[in-house]
Amino acid sequence: MFRLIVASIFFSLVSTFSTPIPANYTVFWYQQKVDHFNYNNNDTYQQRVIISTDHWCTDGCPIFFYAGNEGDVFSFANNTGFMWENAPRFKAMVIFAEHRYYGESLPYGDKAFSSLDKVGFLSVEQALADFAELIQEIKSSYPAARQSPVVMFGGSYGGMLAAWFRMKYPHLIVGALAASAPILQFPGLYECNGYNSIVTKSFRSYSEQCYLSIKNSWEAIDRIGANEDGLKWLSSTFGLCKPLTSADDLTAFSGWLQDTFGSLAMIDYPNPADFLEPLPAYPIGVLCSKLQDSTKQDKPLIVDIFNAVSVYYNYSGQRSCFDYKDDSEGGRLGGNGWGFQSCTEMVLPVCTTLNDSMFPLQPWDLVQVKADCLKNFGVSPEELKARWLFGGTNISTASNIIFSNGQRDPWSAGGVLQTYAPSLPAIIIEGACHHEDLRSTGPNDPIPLIRARQKEIMIIKDWIDQYYQAINHLPNEWARDSNLI
Structure with missing residues (x-):
């Protein structure tokens, strides 16, 4: 299972940061390509992946996949309680994939940032390809997951990645929750104030x-x-x-x-x-x-x-x-x-x-x-590249992406604040801050935040139900749970 270079390490309620992951999980080191787009480069690196099957029904039930962003993957795993809290309800496998060049997923190890020929493989396109290959490897390694619908989650830059992944690889996931994703905060699309x-x-x-x-x-x-x-x-x-x-x-x-x-x-x-x-x-x-x-x-x-x-x-x-x-x-x-x-x-x-x-x-x-x-x-910014790669505001042909933004989040200035198509709902959360909807529920959660999460759950369930209808397969455990929501 997986191309591992070290033995799997098992954890229970212990983590790198103080807020614990509320489930048993496994850390895998996946042998990932450094360059997905060049057949002359066979270098690889070890990508850190957190996987929990505590609640997965092993019969084609869903996979929740977090698109790791600019930091240690445990920081996001420990602060994305929305996924962990809803995994039992959806009987979902939970995966957090660390982004290349962050945390401990370092191509070329301690030389990762030593020169442009090493760090030059740090890009959105390469990171998305990492996630695509990893999803396919998981489905290959877990036979019961071959018909599992994958829902991608991400907050901030991770939310941008989740949205862009759905645009680039719509055949690999059924939808994406892009929380606080400033995909419009680029020159020509956004007022820098x-x-x-x-x-x-x-x-x-x-x-x-x-x-x-x-x-x-x-x-x-x-x-x-x-x-x-x-x-x-x-x-x-x-x-x-x-x-x-x-x-x-x-x-x-x-x-x-x-x-x-x-x-x-x-x-x-x-x-x-x-x-x-x-x-x-x-x-x-x-x-x-x-x-x-x-x-x-x-x-x-x-x-x-x-x-x-x-x-x-x-x-x-x-x-x-x-x-x-x-x-x-x-x-x-x-x-x-x-x-x-x-x-x-x-x-x-x-x-x-x-x-x-x-x-x-x-x-x-x-x-x-x-x-x-x-x-x-030693590089010069390509300030328009993200626009021509992913469309800027021209995203109406995409589907099944929730764009959620807290009204008080500074990054909402570059977020998607209008619904460009029926399957691209924009959820504006009154009084909320940065990807607050992805956090664990708390005793002081305001009503608008609670309602936003409820709406997101309903939309995600619809994506999954539509997927099962399309492939004509409904997992027995999913079918038995008529009160999922």
Whole structure:
């Protein structure tokens, strides 16, 4: 079963991250092709795959497949409770496939990012082909799965992959739930102010003083950091792992703070969560409680900003220093892989040109982006590639894709917010944040979130029923359960 290079490892309620997977599962290492589109390259790498058959009926019952995105696969497996909670109801096998060049699925191992001839195989097309080959291998390795309908799930970039997979390989899956998938956040399709505008609205909805304090902090940081003593003060006040020593460091530090506020807007969930960082329920509200006086100037204001961002980075009180040069969102996402992808196909503009934004004015400069990409990776972005590969807004010929977006999610600015065809429903979830519908149910879940999940379950069941009708096969256990929904 599978092309394994190591023995299977079995786990039960133990995981890399603190939120446990609520099922028994197996980790497989699948020998995957490095290049699916070149017959002169026979290199392979080991792709990490999580599989659970705890609830699978082994008679052609469904397969739930998560399209791994830019991070360790366990981070997504531990934060996609929607799949685990519905696996018993659908009698489904559950699979989480790690994306190439992330987590431990590294072509060329520790040399994965050493040169362009190694990292150049990191692309959407190659990742989708990985998933396609893996699905076919699973159906070959599990004879009882040969007639199993596959439903693909994904959130954020994973949601983009899930949607694009259904467009590219519609014969391999019956449908896809693409949660918070910004497939329209590309040049020419999207107004680059969109992301930061939603972030600003989220903070402002909690407190005008909070919004103004953050808005005023950028010039205060510049004034304080204008000399060596000021840089030392900022480094000491924030307990930075690496001290600020130059104007470039100060720019990086400000960018780090801006990213922090953006991340908080993404994950301002109604229940405590441990996705990017361990956080309380509604963390923006907790942060804004630290920013109640926008009239403070310079150092007193920046001390308040430090106390506020500590809610994000050190709510548990366990962190000894803050690393402003860590761009991996809590060490679980991004890193070198996403930096490379954002310099090739995943060109997702974000800017600030509106005076009411809580962020400093900053246009999106494609010329500078290309220069930086050439310097860092030796490549130049193909900013229109995703549009001609997958159609942009011209997706009405696709089918069976749910596009769900939280109304307060910054990435919804580039999401599909209208129903382009009857089988491409757009579900807008009032008050929700980043792929919140994929998370586990919680005691504080708002009614709109509960209803959105119920609608998604009904649509997925319809896809599966239609599939069984088409192949004239209904698994006995599925047929016996007339009260599935």
